[in-house]
């Protein structure tokens with residue numbers, strides 16, 4: 001999985017194509033991620049003791065990690081990222097387009 005929690009990503013397919021958001025959660029098992037403000041679904045909730053009133057709640061639903069690209073500020077677009085090891089052994093991700101490193 002090339003996407004990490006906290007990354008800014010660009011959606012490349014589906015209804016939210018072209019939108020950007022921050023990765024809130026990565027589900028490694030299913031290969032899905034939750035992105036802030038992307039792919040809202042409406043959930044009908046019944047009144048319960050926990051939440052006083054029922055109704056419709058809009059909530060982000062997971063999308064496939066393969067539907068997004070990591071946003072590169074330098075390229076100002078979603079890009080593919082590579083991984084490499086620095087001389088001190090740290091592994092970093094970088095933009096395959098311009099070479100910018102992501103922390």
Ligand SMILES: [Zn+2]
Pocket residue numbers: 072073074075076079095096097098099100
């Ligand atoms: Zn770049």
